Amino acid sequence: MRDTKYIKSINGKVSAIGMGTWGIGGGYWSPDYSGDDEWVRVLREGIGLGMTLIDTAEMYGGGHTEEIVGRSIKGFPREELFIVSKVWPNHARYDDVLRSARASANRLGTYIDLYLLHWPAPDVPICETMRAMERLVDDGVIRFFGLSNFDVNGIEEARSCLSKYDVAAVENRYSLLHRVDESSVIPYVQRNGMLYLAYTPIEKGAFSNNEFLMGIGKKYGKTAIQVVLNWYVGIDNLVPIPKAGRVEHVRENAGAMGWRLSRDDWELISNHFH
Ligand code: NAP
Numbered sequence: 001m002r003d004t005k006y007i008k009s010i011n012g013k014v015s016a017i018g019m020g021t022w023g024i025g026g027g028y029w030s031p032d033y034s035g036d037d038e039w040v041r042v043l044r045e046g047i048g049l050g051m052t053l054i055d056t057a058e059m060y061g062g063g064h065t066e067e068i069v070g071r072s073i074k075g076f077p078r079e080e081l082f083i084v085s086k087v088w089p090n091h092a093r094y095d096d097v098l099r100s101a102r103a104s105a106n107r108l109g110t111y112i113d114l115y116l117l118h119w120p121a122p123d124v125p126i127c128e129t130m131r132a133m134e135r136l137v138d139d140g141v142i143r144f145f146g147l148s149n150f151d152v153n154g155i156e157e158a159r160s161c162l163s164k165y166d167v168a169a170v171e172n173r174y175s176l177l178h179r180v181d182e183s184s185v186i187p188y189v190q191r192n193g194m195l196y197l198a199y200t201p202i203e204k205g206a207f208s209n210n211e212f213l214m215g216i217g218k219k220y221g222k223t224a225i226q227v228v229l230n231w232y233v234g235i236d237n238l239v240p241i242p243k244a245g246r247v248e249h250v251r252e253n254a255g256a257m258g259w260r261l262s263r264d265d266w267e268l269i270s271n272h273f274h
Contacts, residue, residue: 018053020243026061043072049254097132127161201240229256
């Protein structure tokens with residue numbers, strides 16, 4: 001019998017909306033130190049407003065984004081935070097996964113709650129990667145692990161390699177305008193009690209002037225972005241992770257929590273974008 005370690009056991013303890021960090025502290029394997037103090041201020045504001053799940057990766061800013069996250073979480077109760085980081089596929093061999101995770105944890109200054117393989121790739125030795133993930137749980141470097149940019153077949157293949165713990169979460173692209181996973185990965189994740197992290201959920205801000213969403217939002221005293229983000233809150237096991245580099249955006253995004261669209265409005269929005 002598997003000693004499963006589903007994220008379900010902590011579901012309800014992760015915030016309804018998280019924070020992405022792509023672009024904060026640099027880009028593809030390259031750091032940018034120019035906005036550090038402001039980025040820390042923005043992330044701290046978001047945490048203070050209840051967006052306690054933070055998504056980052058070793059690739060973001062070549063590790064500098066993790067350093068900024070590490071600075072941002074100082075002073076907040078650790079057990080109320082949920083830090084997600086990722087290993088790049090060129091580090092997917094057993095020893096490399098261990099090395100990458102420990103380096104990420106050092107930059108963050110703490111353990112990692114959820115550690116993801118960032119992308120599938122033909123040369124990823126998936127069973128080695130998964131065995132390394134199990135070892136990292138046992139070593140206390142990470143609490144849970146999962147997969148990013150995987151389809152159901154890929155998730156099943158990875159799960160078949162595991163002997164001790166299970167895949168706890170999947171992070172894929174999902175938004176009202178990008179709904180591929182709705183008939184595949186999302187129901188799979190829900191059936192298996194995993195967490196689904198939805199990335200690029202506000203389509204880089206493209207929803208902010210959407211008149212249909214603004215119209216719905218008027219009823220609730222909410223903006224179009226807050227309506228979209230609340231629509232995701234209505235999906236079981238799913239947490240959107242919008243990225244905001246500005247305080248006014250982080251405040252707006254946090255304002256999508258603590259209220260609920262009516263079921264009728266939820267359906268209306270769902271059908272409007274189909
Ligand atoms: P996103 O969250 O949909 O959009 C981010 C953009 O929206 C930024 O330009 C931001 O501007 C703007 N924005 C934020 N809040 C806003 C608001 N209230 N009103 C108007 N515009 C607003 O896209 P994303 O960054 O691609 O995705 C989110 C996160 O998902 C990433 O940061 C990353 O952590 C994760 N991700 C993961 C993967 C993966 O392969 N696993 C891939 C892509 C992304 P400002 O910065 O100026 O505030």
